[in-house]
Amino acid sequence: MRTSLPRYVSAVLLVTLPTWAQNVQTANVQAPALRLDIPHSSNPLDTYRATLVPQPNLANSPRIDSLVHDGVLELSLKDAITLSLENNLDLAIARYNIPIAEADILRTRAGGSFRGVNTGVVQNTPGGGVGGFGSGASGAGAGGTSGGAGGAGSGAAGLVQSTLGAGTIVQSYDPAVTGTFSNEHYTQPLSNLQTYGVPLLQQNTTIGNVGYSQSFPTGTTLSAAFQNNRVATNSFRTYLNPSLNTYYQVALQQQLLAGFGFGPNLRYLRIAKNNQKISDEAFKLQVITTITQIANMYWDLVAAYEDEGVKSRALDFARQTLDSGRKQLELQAIPAMDVMKDEAEVANREQDLTIAKTALQFQELLIKNALTKNLDDPILEAMPVRPTDSTSVSNTGVTGSTEDTIAEALRDRIELSESTIDLENRRISRSAARNALLPSVALTAYYGGTGLAGPPNPAANTPSTAPPDWTGSLRNAFNNTAPDYYVGVTLNVPIRNRVAKSDQYRSELEARQAELRMQQLKKQIRIEVRNAEYALEQSKARVESARKARELAQKTFDITAKEQELGAGSNYQTLTARRDLSAAESALVAAMTAYQKAKIELERSVGTTLDANQISIESARTGIAIGGD
Known part of the structure; x- marks a missing residue:
């Protein structure tokens, strides 16, 4: 069955840039003058280029x-x-x-x-x-x-x-963008005609997904997902053909005990x-x-x-x-x-x-x-x-x-x-070792929405209320007609906690040892x-x-x-x-x-x-x- 590449998945092609950028001419930086703390570069591809250090100068000074x-x-x-x-x-x-x-x-x-x-x-x-x-x-x-x-x-x-x-x-703490694009043609032999009405079920599935995630020094993690798929089939009993599905989700997770605050996360x-x-x-x-x-x-x-x-x-x-x-x-x-x-x-x-x-x-x-x-x-x-x-x-x-x-x-x-x-x-x-002794308590919340679209299947001869194209699916996902929200707390209490206890005790001993070394010095x-x-x-x-x-x-x-x-x-x-x-x-x-x-x-x-x-x-x-x- 003929398929087309939806325009909305073209953005996922950006995930191929890192591979291409490895072949771009690398920068040449003097070692003593190396400055890696520059926050941004005018060229975003510099992120994926190697920073080389020149060979040492082995010539004696003219003096x-x-x-x-x-x-x-x-x-x-x-x-x-x-x-x-x-x-x-x-x-x-x-x-x-x-x-x-x-x-x-x-x-x-x-x-x-x-x-x-x-x-x-x-x-x-x-x-x-x-x-x-x-x-x-x-x-x-x-x-x-x-x-x-x-x-x-x-x-x-x-x-x-x-x-x-x-x-x-x-x-x-660096933002990460992920993307997936795939196109699959799948054929399945069927033992009866009652479900799909055909002896061989053929499906063409096109997927275009984009994800984003980033953590922060407060112990917070933010993530977002935008998922799309297009499924076309030869079954005349499918109401929408092709079927267009859109889903998005924005999630937030906050550590409340272990891993909470700037102290342990910026150590x-x-x-x-x-x-x-x-x-x-x-x-x-x-x-x-x-x-x-x-x-x-x-x-x-x-x-x-x-x-x-x-x-x-x-x-x-x-x-x-x-x-x-x-x-x-x-x-x-x-x-x-x-x-x-x-x-x-x-x-x-x-x-x-x-x-x-x-x-x-x-x-x-x-x-x-x-x-x-x-x-x-x-x-x-x-x-x-x-x-x-x-x-x-x-x-x-x-x-x-x-x-x-x-x-x-x-x-x-x-x-x-x-x-x-x-x-x-x-x-x-x-x-930080004292903080790691605490149980892990994470507050998680997310909100999302789902959209469905697709032209009615003429062979099914059944009316449909779904919009006919992907823009309608996208609109329905974000207009709160099919929301998906969640709030929950995850608790992890290690019994005996011997690993963290040992690390905390050793850190105390090492600090005291260093204090004595200071006096000795x-x-x-x-x-x-x-x-x-x-x-x-x-x-x-x-x-x-x-x-x-x-x-x-x-x-x-x-x-x-x-x-x-x-x-x-x-x-x-x-x-x-x-x-x-x-x-x-x-x-x-x-x-x-x-x-x-x-x-x-x-x-x-x-x-x-x-x-x-x-x-x-x-x-x-x-x-x-x-x-x-």
Whole structure:
């Protein structure tokens, strides 16, 4: 039997748009600038397009070329820090955590659960351990990443987070439109002619349905359905042929106990927003950690550079002494044994210089690795690095009292800020878990209507009061001639309720555990600050002692050299004094380096690293240092 496509079902063709849109050219968005919280786009098809992230830029910043002079990379501490902001891969990896946290917010705005964010610190750049009382090693997690304070669902820093986000099911807040269009031809053999009057019943059924549903953070769900079907048959005993049926329904459901209100239904979004704050704080901690590491590496480079100079001067003097001894031996002014001692001394000094040079080359390689995105250029890899800053000891010690410094640390340390936000997440989860203990009571109401139309079947020879076309069916469905309404309450009371009870109890325990961790962290920070202050005072005392020892060794060497010049001393005595002077100079270099590192550790423990180095967190976010020249 011939059928036609009703005009009213043409709208359901919109359901094919998502499939088509997958083939449309996808958008290309930079990861650090990713903004997923834009409410609407001018093009509705953008909803179905993938958002791609470009390949990472692995080219070194041009700044490094401007620091090369005569084949040598001349580097100040400020230059090193600036280059690390632009090129360090630990920072580059951590930058992706910021848009990842934004993506979680987009997901939870639609009612989806949060996936969590990484809040640990990436410490995969070898060469400089980050301080802290009882620490100094790189990250123990995957990829050199340390554990964070929150944001993940498994647990970190000894804390359990298994109930983070626990509570009732959250429905999707994104509207959903469904549609169905179908056309069926059905033939059924019949055993008698009494019912339909034909031996083979043939039916052509065309269906066009559209549905809409959306949930809201109050625990409300709204749904609507618009259903249409057209049935044509070969039976002459059917009064309407074809028969046109229309039905609509608008339904509303409201949770009254469990799942009621903004608290349990917006918990994912609130936790995701807090996780974004934690991610922002974690990135600051990443910058502080990286800057601390780079500063330690720089002063290790300075120490290796200065120690290489000490060993080189010691070798030069030993060679001069050996040349002088050989000339005196030719004149038979000294015994051959003295020359042999001079030769042994030269060999020892050559060994020391070789060790110092290789140590310097390794430090150069470490800092170049930390300040570049790649070392594929063999010229850059082999290029020597010359530090332009030298170690010095400030006469001013720690300003203010220790308690004031500790108070500053308790105010500025990122770890405390992270833990405070994480504790808020646990309290949100605790409230949602308490709500989930309640029975489920849902109030449901809907209203609808039915319409019928179709031309009378000429073969039936029976009059009909139904309108002849679909417009009449549509009119009758909405004119309240055949209403369909319902109001009801659904109650679900779980007996014993052990699953929800367990989750609620665990959430309480985890919140209390986090409170204790907060107190423990405060105590740890107090100890770190005091330890850093003690270390700074101790290193300053070591510097003064090493400087005096170096001055004494210099005077001793000057006296022995003068005695030898006047013929009252021997080459061996002078070489011994020169060896002691070199050892004193190396000890002074080591003490000065330890002092610089102690200052760096004090800044880290107090939380003033960014201010002390004039670091803009926005520059760190973008990887474009401002004012670094």
